[in-house]
Each structure stands twice: as C-alpha cells, then as structure tokens.
Amino acid sequence: MNETYRFSGSYFKWIVRLFLLICLVLVVFPILWLVMSSFKNQMEFLADPMATPSVWRFANYVTAWKEMHLSVYLLNSLFLVVATAALHFLMVSTTSYILAKIPFKLNKGLELYYFFAMMIPAVLMLTPLYFLFDSVGFTDSLGALVLIYASVSLPTSIFLVTGFMRNINNAFTEAAFIDGANEFQIFWSVILPLVKPVLFFSVIGNIMGTWNEYTTALTFISTPEKYPVSIGLHFMETSVGDKGVVFAGLVIALVPVLVIYGLFQKQIQNGVSADEGVKG
C-alpha cells in the first residue's frame, strides 16, 4: 500500500540489486560449500576444497549420527529451547506490562533496575554465576541453563517490549477497565495482541540465543548425556579426524535450525506490520 512513494528509478535500483545479490552470495555460498563438503572423505577434503566429491558419501551422516550421539544432543537442545522460550515469554510480557501500564510507587526504580544489567556483559558474569550456582549445588543440570538463558536477555527484551507497550494509547486499557475487565484480562486480550510482533521477535531472539549458546553450557554441563547440540559439535570438531564426518554433523545440526527458521520466518513476516493500528 506504500507503493506510490517508493523509489522506482531504474538506474539506482539495479545498483541496489547488484549489491544485494553480492551479499546473498556471501551468505549462501559457505552454506552450500558446507553441504557439499559433508559428502567428501578426508583425502578429497584436503586435496581441493572446491571440487565436488567423487562419490556422495551418505555414510558420513550415519557415522555422525551414530558415533557422535547427535540424536541425544538434539533432544537436549530441543528441551532447552522450549522451556527457555516459555519462561522468557512469561517474564518479558508480564514485566513489560507492569513497567509500561501499571503506575506504582517503585515503577521507575524497577525499570532502572531491569535496564541496569543491560550494560553488563553477560559472559563476564559467567565466573561468579557458575560459583553462585555451585554454592547451591545447581550445576550440571539443564534446568540451571533454562534459568540462565531465560534471564540473560531480559533487559534488552524488556527494554524493547516496554517501549512498544508505552506507545499503546491508554484509551484501550481504560475502555477495557470500564467494561469490567480485570488486570490479567486487559494484559492478555488487549495489550498482548497489540505487541505480539515485537514480543514474538524477542522470543525468537531468545530461541536462537539458546540454540547457539555454548560457552555457558560448556561451563555448566559436564555429563556428556546432557550436552546440548552446540557442545556436542564443539567436541566433535576436536575429536573427529575425518572432516567430511564433522561437516555431516554440522549439516545434521543445521536442519532443525532451518526448519524452525522457515516456520518462524513466515510468522515474523506476517507479524511485523500488524501493530500499525496502534500508532494512529
């Protein structure tokens, strides 16, 4: 609907297209190369990184799956992602609502308290965090990781979501209040639908963070059966000599990411423009 005032000068448009295309190649090429290399054996891998494999060795995948226990790691990661996302969503949405829409004495102070940690490099908290959890005997547990993963990105998420909630005209909540809605109903059926896109975005960010994270997991998890996939890959790279098998493992670990991304991408694209009604 915004089409009329968009730029359509053809000369400039083709420069933009060329630039975008170069960037696209930079993104796609390494991934295609990864997939191609996953079918090679060690010899072929070293001989010429750009040559196609002589035989497509699907056995690399079987080796990676069986010997590397990737199935176990994937399940651990799945649990982490689901539990963390649920907790993160709950904490971000309710606390942002409290900060944006509930005026009480300590509101401003609480807001500062939450934003305070935004400036603190999370990874640097790792040492004290580990020994804090150690002192209450809560290490080598996926539960500990869920608590940490759901909390470390709280300040940035709350910052973002609170901002969007503030933009919502109070007339919306007042109307619901006058109609007799209680606080939770106002939060759930008036505010949440309006900030769904940005909230969804913060949850997605959290999901990707959880899936990618490995330094904390490396520190906290010592039992191999509890390794998330990132740690599994980390040890695989150093312990497996055949790089074809290593790359096959990487591709296996990529597939769920691409599937999840495919699903979320659609929802992101439908979602981001949905809050246009709020601003007017």
Added chain:
Amino acid sequence: MKNRIRMSRSRKAFLWVFGLPTFLIYSFVCVVPLFSSLRDSFTEWMGIAGTSKTWIGLSNYAELFRDPVFYTALKNDLVISFFKLILITSLALVFAVSLTRIKLTRPERAIYRYFLYLPTVLPIVVITIVWKFVFEQSGLYNTLMLKLDGRKVGDVVNMSSHIANHPVAVITFVAIWCGIGYSMIVLITAINNVSNELYEAAYLDGAGQLGQFFYVTLPSIMGQVRYIMVYIVSSTLASNMNLVLPMTNGQPGNASTVMGLYVYKYGLTADNGVSRVGYANAAAVVLMLISFILCYSLNRLINRGEEKKL
C-alpha cells in the same frame, strides 16, 4: 478518573504473581553475581568449594594493569566493536531501506529478507567451524583466489593462513556476517511503521527520494537506530568470546584474545596454570566499567547529535 489511579485488587495480584518471580530470578542470575564478582575481585581464590578466600585488596587490579595480554584483549575488543558498530549499522540501514523503500518485486524482497537474516539463526559453532575452514591456509578462500588467478591448487602451500595472520580481521568479518540480521529486522519493522502520510506530505513538499530518506525515514526510526547501535557495542563486549573461543581460542599466542576470553580462561579453566577466580573477577569488573562507560557515552553522543539537528 480516581478508579484508574487507585490500585484495583486484580492489579495488585498481577503485580505480585507475575512481577515478583521474575524479579527474584533476574536478581539471582543477573544482579547477585555482579556483587559477588565485585567482592571476589579483591580476593585470591582457586574456586574450590570449601576453601577460603584470601583478601588481598587491590593486588588483582594492579596485576591486571601490568599484564600486556590484558591490553591486547582490550584493544581487540575495541577494534572489533568499532568496525561492527560502523559496518553493521550502515549495512543494516542499507538492507532495511532497500527492502522497504525501493520498488523491488515481492519475491525478491522475500528472498533477500530470508537469506540476509539467515546467518543470525545459524548455530555459532557451525559458523565458526565453517569460516575457519574457509580462511585456513588450504581453505576455500585461498583455493578460490588461486583458481581466479589461473594457478594450480597445489600452490596453496605458498599462501598464508588468514586465520593465523590476521585473526582479528577474520573474527570481525565473521562477527559482522552473522550480526547484521537482527539489526536489519529491527529497522525493517521500524520503517514499516512509519506513516505513509509523512511520505505523502514530503512528496507534495517536493522532497525527492533522498529527501524522503533524510527528512522522513531516518528521523522516524532514529530511536531504533540508537537502540541497535548501543546493542551492537554492548553485545560485542558481552559475547565476543563466544566467537573467538571456537574460532582461534585467542591464538596465535594471545594475538586474537578478547576480554571475555581472558576472564574465562582465568576464572573457569586451568589454561594459565590454576583457576584464579579473584583475578578473573577483577578483569570482569574492569570490562563491565568499560562497557558501561562506552554505552553511556555512545548514547549521549547520539542524543546530542539529534538535538543539534532539531
């Protein structure tokens, strides 16, 4: 009117039921460690439960500022942050504007948006392993250069490993490669939220495309631009090591180490002999202060720039 100001019972319940648990978890994970870190930074402790911490005052800090590796780490962090800040902000802006304000076909927009964001969701371990093999001596990059040059693949032995020779540049490149997506989406969302009437008005006032960008798009999304700029710096200082650890582990020597890795190695590994929790915490505290000062002044700087324009 009074109803709105008085706390209803359901409002109080909401505050306690949802506010308190988050407050406690956040405090335990994000705030308490900060203070224990501060306290431990004045002690010497090997991290073994049951052993006592010895109070040694400012010795850890004094030792830190005498260690040349600390300055290498700090310099690398600042260099990587600087280039990420400049390049990610400008590239994300270019991508976001291209995918919203330029008349591309719908499938084109969808494809670019899909793939330009893709690196953000790839597991960081996958990213680092792949790029490591790209920039190795016999890696993809050198091979590609040889082939473009028309030389034999075997000549690769005469070429240098980029990961060994300019590790910081390689790390910066990879960090930008997988760091753009988030900022790009934030800006696309922001631009899509700009009212079309503003463009209409600017158009009627005779503003060209460039004018529309500078007088409508940019001022409308300045809040989000500021957000991503501060986000890039703070997240780089916070999570640089997640990239550096699998990529180079600070090597060769300590040439590519960063502050996070420095802290990690002293606090949680025995790479430097024994685990030295107090010393690691001192380094962590210093980095926290640096990060805080940097983000604060960046925010001030952008704010001032904006006020001047008005």
